[in-house]
Amino acid sequence: MGLLDAGTPMAWDEAQQHAEHVRRNGIEQFINIYRHYEHVEKTPFLWGDEVEFFVTELDEQKRTARLPVRTPEILAALKKDQDDGHDIDDAFGAVWHPEFANWMIEATPAVPYGKSGSDIAKVERNMWLRRMELSKHLRANEKILSLPVFPRLGAAGFTADPALAPAPNGPTSRSLYIPDESIQPHPRFPTLTANIRKRRGEKVQIKVPVYQDKHTATALQRQAAEILKSDPEHGHEIVEQLGANIYMDAMAFGMGAGCLQVTLQASDVHQARTLYDQLAVISPIMLALSAASPIWKGMLADTDARWNVISASVDDRSAHERGQAAATRDGEQRIYKSRYSSIDCFISQSPLNRAELSDVPVPVNDRAMQRLMEAGIDSKLSRHVAHLFVRDPLVVYQEKLHQDNVNDNDHFENLQSTNWNTMRFKPPPSAAKNPHGIKWRVEFRPMEVSLTDFENAAFSAFMILLARAISEQDLDFYMPISKVDANMETAHRRNAATGERFWFRTHTTSTGA
Numbered sequence: 001m002g003l004l005d006a007g008t009p010m011a012w013d014e015a016q017q018h019a020e021h022v023r024r025n026g027i028e029q030f031i032n033i034y035r036h037y038e039h040v041e042k043t044p045f046l047w048g049d050e051v052e053f054f055v056t057e058l059d060e061q062k063r064t065a066r067l068p069v070r071t072p073e074i075l076a077a078l079k080k081d082q083d084d085g086h087d088i089d090d091a092f093g094a095v096w097h098p099e100f101a102n103w104m105i106e107a108t109p110a111v112p113y114g115k116s117g118s119d120i121a122k123v124e125r126n127m128w129l130r131r132m133e134l135s136k137h138l139r140a141n142e143k144i145l146s147l148p149v150f151p152r153l154g155a156a157g158f159t160a161d162p163a164l165a166p167a168p169n170g171p172t173s174r175s176l177y178i179p180d181e182s183i184q185p186h187p188r189f190p191t192l193t194a195n196i197r198k199r200r201g202e203k204v205q206i207k208v209p210v211y212q213d214k215h216t217a218t219a220l221q222r223q224a225a226e227i228l229k230s231d232p233e234h235g236h237e238i239v240e241q242l243g244a245n246i247y248m249d250a251m252a253f254g255m256g257a258g259c260l261q262v263t264l265q266a267s268d269v270h271q272a273r274t275l276y277d278q279l280a281v282i283s284p285i286m287l288a289l290s291a292a293s294p295i296w297k298g299m300l301a302d303t304d305a306r307w308n309v310i311s312a313s314v315d316d317r318s319a320h321e322r323g324q325a326a327a328t329r330d331g332e333q334r335i336y337k338s339r340y341s342s343i344d345c346f347i348s349q350s351p352l353n354r355a356e357l358s359d360v361p362v363p364v365n366d367r368a369m370q371r372l373m374e375a376g377i378d379s380k381l382s383r384h385v386a387h388l389f390v391r392d393p394l395v396v397y398q399e400k401l402h403q404d405n406v407n408d409n410d411h412f413e414n415l416q417s418t419n420w421n422t423m424r425f426k427p428p429p430s431a432a433k434n435p436h437g438i439k440w441r442v443e444f445r446p447m448e449v450s451l452t453d454f455e456n457a458a459f460s461a462f463m464i465l466l467a468r469a470i471s472e473q474d475l476d477f478y479m480p481i482s483k484v485d486a487n488m489e490t491a492h493r494r495n496a497a498t499g500e501r502f503w504f505r506t507h508t509t510s511t512g513a
Contacts, residue, residue, distance in 0.1 A: 007397030009191040012198035015396040022393040025403060026411035027368045030385055031375045033409060033427050038269060043439040045468070046112035046265040049460045051127060052258035052449055053105050053134060054145045057160045067150055068142060068160040069102035069182045077137045088129040092122065098184045100255035103150070105134060112265070113464075120464065124457035131453060146456060148293045148306050148448040149257045154178055154248060155298035168231060174203055175250035176230040177297065182252060188395050192418075193251045195394045196316040205238075206253055206312040207245035211300035211494075216244070219299055223247060246299045254313025254340070257293065257306045260449040260456050262463045263426070265441045270349060271471055272440035273381070276425045277346040277353060278470045279463075281477040283422035283446040284342075284487035285504075288496040290448040290459060303492045306448060311338040314420070316394065336361050339391055340420040342488050344481065347384045347425060352476050359480045365389040388419045407432035422446045422488075475508050 010018070055074065057066045078096045081087070088094045093110030107130040113119040134144050152158045154177035164179040172180040172190045174197065183189050197203055210216055227247065228235040238247065266272035291304040315338035319325035323334055337344065345358040364386035372382035393414045400410050409430040416424075424443040428434055444463055450456050469475060483503040490500050 007187070007399040009187045010396045010398060012195040015195065015394070016199070016392060018396050018401060019392045021401070022396060022411045022414055023365060023368060023389050024371075025405055026393075026413075026415055027371050027385070027389065028405040029403075029409045029412040029430065030427065031372065031377065032406050033412070033430055034269075034377060034381075035375075036431050037428050037439065040439055041268045043265060043267050045115040045267065047464050048109050048112045048263055049123065049127070049456070050106060050108045050259075050261040050263070051130065051146055051456055052099055052260075053107060053131070054147055054150060054258060055103050055105070055134075055138065056143050056145050056150070057139075057141055058143055059141060065150075065152070066160040067101075067103040067153070067158055067182070068139075069164065069179075071098065071102050071105050072185060074134070074137045075105060078133070081133075088126075088133050090122075090126050090129050092126050094126070094130045094133060098186055098189075100184060100189050101252055102182050102184055104184075104256065104258065107134070115468070120461045123460055124453050127453040127457055146260075146449045146451060146453075147258055149296065149309075151295035152298045153256060153296070154250075154253060166230075173197070173250040173252065175252070176227065177248065178250040178252040178256075182256075191395045192314075196251060196314055199316040199318070199392060199394070201318060203249050204251065204313055204315055206248035206309055207242065208248070208296050208309060209302040210244050210246050211294075211302045212244070213300075220244065223299070246296050246301060248297060248309070248313070251313045253296070254306070254310030257310060258449040259306075259445070260290070260447045260459060261443060261445050262447075262460050263441055263443040264464065264467055265439055266471075269440045272425065272442050273348040274350050275467055275470060276343075276423050276442045277348045277350075278475065278477045279442065279444050279467065280343045280346070280423045281479060281484055282466065283444070284484065284491040285502060286444075286459070286463070287422075287446040287448070287488070288491035288500070288502070290450060291491065291496065292448050292450065294494070302494060304494050304496060305492045307340075307446060307488070308492055310420070311340040314338060314340050316392075333363050333390070334361075335363050335390060339418060342422045342481075342485055344387060345380070345383055346478070346481070347380050349378060349380060352478050353380070354478075357478055357480050359482050360485065362387050363390050384425065388415050391415060391419060394418050406430070409433065420445070473509075477505060477508060479503060479505055 055068055055071055057068045075096055075098055095108050095110045097106040099106045109126055131144050164181050166175050166177055166179055168174055168176055170180050172194045224239045227238050266275055287305055287307060293306040294301055294304050317335050320327045320332050321335040344360055344362045346353045368389040369382055369386035372385055403411060407430055422445055426441040426443055428438050447459055487502045490496055490502055493500055
């Protein structure tokens, strides 16, 4: 999840004073990167997957499942194994990363896969080996699960440590349900949580429609009583506005959910931009096909997917930016989506990318847009980057404030890595920080993680084969982004893949109507 730099993060009051500095220098860093790699061609097709695992504690006799918040020690043990020369028995290896919550571990192959079918056939085994390696460091009653959301996350007693308790008046999330100790200790994660809350001016508010059956009224009454008891100051207002929804109030409900992502390296910047666009159209379909999140906080939901929960869990927009109040500061503009959302504009220079297809509002940072255009970046890509930079940087490290814009790229990545869209267009690192020769990439982000390695490998392989087909067969999936957004909402409905209708093109060849 983004850059895990070591350093001292600033509290929000200090960080916001440096927001324009980060944006201004981040744009210069992007311009330098673009100029350096703009003409790189015929880059090998490489790709990799990212699986987010949960560590769970199962008591067979009591028939209980809880989350042990101890993945930092498991990650330390995995690192020691690799430092001692022990790794999974596979040519592609494994890399382990912390994720937002202390029950999560992100696992990727250490070496990217190539274009050949034989590499695709090896993905499932590598995923299985990653799972087995993680399992070596578990206690007798613990299991590794690849699951989009732990069904009882936020319910009473969901953590294995009974001493952990929410801190509604604490320094970080102020959640009624999630202990701050469940957040990974790396300073990026608690800082993100606190600064999102502070920038927004209140806690995040997550509402998921509850599944209606004969038990629904009792479940909602119990939830309302818990809210009133835990938050006497704001509880009545929360309950009045809640309706027939499951209520959640912390970043952990979203960023504590698991996913499956695929990143691929294109032959050049033009192919990367085309794949970004075309795969963005496919995002809702793959979200629906992989949807597996029907339970939140121990309550059955009337939806199947996690995306909107994550979107709400990191929504740092002010009341004005959300369209709910007048502006309170100079330059504040309406921002129509959370920073975790579907894309807002296509970026390819292909003639298939007609202007009328990007038909939703795209607020931009005007200074960034002007500077990008002055630097010779075309209007479509300039708009995309300036749209990312309409946000504020959320985590600013004291040690990283002053950078060399030719050799560093942390200010750019600060904004890039905290715009979590269905697709991410990924420029290479700066030349001075690119020992592996990484080039232009795109990241496909909407899929939910599945229970088995077979399913996760199948979804990953399908996306790679589809990306190759788009490039090699010159396929055309373009349609208005408003229709893509409509499909994203449809994808959340129960049984959407089999019971709903999605917008899609009648013809998918570039010569079709």
